[in-house]
Each structure stands twice: as C-alpha cells, then as structure tokens.
Amino acid sequence: MHDPITSLITKLSTEHRLSAEGYAQLLTTEDPAVQDALITAAVAVRKAQFGNGIFLRGLIELTNYCKNNCYYCGIRRDNKDVMRYRMSHQAVLDCCQMGAELGFRTFVLQGGEDPYWNDARLCALITDIKARFPQCAVTVSLGERSEESYRALRDAGADRYLLRHETADSQHYAMLHPPEMSLANRMRCLRTLKSLGYQTGCGMMVGSPYQTIEHLVKDLQWIEALQPETVGIGPFLPHHATPFAAFPAGSAAMTLRLLSIVRLMLPTVLLPATTALGTLLPDGLEQGILAGANVIMPNLTPNTERCNYQLYDGKCTAAKDTLSVLRDRTLRFAAIGYETVHQRGDAPSFLKP
Numbered sequence: 001m002h003d004p005i006t007s008l009i010t011k012l013s014t015e016h017r018l019s020a021e022g023y024a025q026l027l028t029t030e031d032p033a034v035q036d037a038l039i040t041a042a043v044a045v046r047k048a049q050f051g052n053g054i055f056l057r058g059l060i061e062l063t064n065y066c067k068n069n070c071y072y073c074g075i076r077r078d079n080k081d082v083m084r085y086r087m088s089h090q091a092v093l094d095c096c097q098m099g100a101e102l103g104f105r106t107f108v109l110q111g112g113e114d115p116y117w118n119d120a121r122l123c124a125l126i127t128d129i130k131a132r133f134p135q136c137a138v139t140v141s142l143g144e145r146s147e148e149s150y151r152a153l154r155d156a157g158a159d160r161y162l163l164r165h166e167t168a169d170s171q172h173y174a175m176l177h178p179p180e181m182s183l184a185n186r187m188r189c190l191r192t193l194k195s196l197g198y199q200t201g202c203g204m205m206v207g208s209p210y211q212t213i214e215h216l217v218k219d220l221q222w223i224e225a226l227q228p229e230t231v232g233i234g235p236f237l238p239h240h241a242t243p244f245a246a247f248p249a250g251s252a253a254m255t256l257r258l259l260s261i262v263r264l265m266l267p268t269v270l271l272p273a274t275t276a277l278g279t280l281l282p283d284g285l286e287q288g289i290l291a292g293a294n295v296i297m298p299n300l301t302p303n304t305e306r307c308n309y310q311l312y313d314g315k316c317t318a319a320k321d322t323l324s325v326l327r328d329r330t331l332r333f334a335a336i337g338y339e340t341v342h343q344r345g346d347a348p349s350f351l352k353p
C-alpha cells in the first residue's frame, strides 16, 4: 500500500476528520490493500465500541402514500401502479407486540410523507407504543415536517428520527428531486431534529444518478459537521416505474468503503447494513457488518402491505416470516463471528449513567 494512503487512514482513525482532498483520495484509490486496511481499522473501532453485537431495529412501514415525487422512489406520488395502503393504529400495535415477543427493542415507524399521519394521530400512536412497550425505543422516519411537529412527536416519546439527506450538494439534490423540494429544507429539518434532542440519522444513496466523487466528499463533510447518531448508507437501486428506471445500480464496493470511512469518522455511530445493500449482494448484510456496520433493520410489516412498499425493484421479502428471517440472520452472522442482541441499542452518548 502507498504510504500517503496509510497516513490518511491513520489520520481519520485518530482525528476523525480529513480534508476534502483526503476523503477524495480514500474514495478513489484503486489499491485493493486500501480497502483491506480501511476495513481492518473500521472493524477494530466498532469492536472496541460495540463488541460483536448487532442491534436489531424492527421496521414497520405504516403508509406508502406520499405527497412527494422524488425521481428515484418507487412509491412517489405519480406512480399510479402502486396499491396504496395505510396501516391502522391497532395494526401497528400488533406489529410491535410481535416484535417485542421476538426480542426487538426498537420500532421504526417509516413511511412516505402522508398527510393522514398528522401530529394528533402520530402522537397518539407513539404514546400508546411507549405505554405498552416501555422497554422499547421508537424511531420515526416520516420525512420532512415542521419544527412544531418534530417537537410534538418528541414530547409524545419518540426517541430517534431518521431522515436521509440523500446528497449534500444542492445542484445534485435538484437532479434527484422535483423543484418544490430543497436541500436547504432537508438540512433545516436535520438540524432541528438534533436541537430537539432526537438521536438523529441522516444518510445518502451511493451511485445515485449524476453522482460524482465531489458529491460524496460533500456528504462526508456534512456528516462530519452534523455529527449524527446514525448514518444510513445504501446503494442506489432503480425502480422500473420511476424517471430513473434506466440508471444502473450503485456500487457495492463504494458503499462498503463509505461504511468504513464513516465508522472511522464517527466511532460510536449506529451504522446499519442496509436492506438495499442486502438486495444488491446476496451476502450484503454480512459484508456491511464486516465493513464496520452494527445495525440491521428486519421488516415487521405484515406481508400484505410489505410488497406494496417497494422503494426499488427487488426489495420485497414477503415470502419469509419475521421469525425465520431472524433465525436465518442469526445463523449467518454467527458464521462470521457476530451475534444479534436484544437491546435498545441507543447511541452511547444517550445512555443514562
């Protein structure tokens, strides 16, 4: 390996930041030894912080209605081929019950930006979940909302919020989203979430249409500045009924490299091995864990709804029930020396002394 690159990895491990040029070098080097060195360093950091445990997040896709029209998304407003659904309050509670019995200690309420899920309905749902499952954390992932709304959800008991920024370059953002959406508003939302005390997650697609290395460098600089508790990094995967249907999938190798870089930048970050990575590669979840990730998000959504929550082609896993998926993953992770743990998995800085 070339010494300057070794120095960059050492610098990132110790100082947790690099110059834009340094990030670009790490992202573009073709020396296979660099990927090995990055992975070795990232895995050492995650083992020091979290041992060999993998946190579980139970994903509940409560609505596939969305008022937005993001060019890459299979449930965008203009896709008329989607069978739209909303889970009921009770159906979400039933999912939580099943998840709690299986050992989940975090529920992620995810969906499109659906006006039906206003603050009153959502607060009532979060309050009920927290009352019935006080040992569990609630993560919300329902897009851009007002500060007032984020505050109300937090007051109702929401612990965490996931909102991918998708790209930290405003021109690139405009190539992925219609004109009524803006990076400025996305970043405002993320800063508001941090200020309200949420464990906050941002993240981006790797290999999205028109993405350059400079865009990824900006993503890393934005993550470095925001200091989120979670970073979701997955490859872009096309959906056949979107304007980006003809674009190729993002690179798994680049996704893995970014996972390692983010682990070194933010040693205590909660880093999912994403479903998209697991869709792109048969052993994508294991490879994600072996690159520095420490979270997986099995799906608790009932099969009837799950197949209609198709953000990209190939996502549906309706044939398997949650218990068999969990057993399968437990075995697969054990084979690489890791174990799924039945804990909330809060960010270390949020743990009570």
Ligand code: SF4
Pocket: 066, 067, 068, 069, 070, 073, 074, 075, 076, 077, 111, 112, 113, 143
């Ligand atoms: S990415 Fe999110 S906000 Fe955009 S259309 Fe899809 S569900 Fe809606």
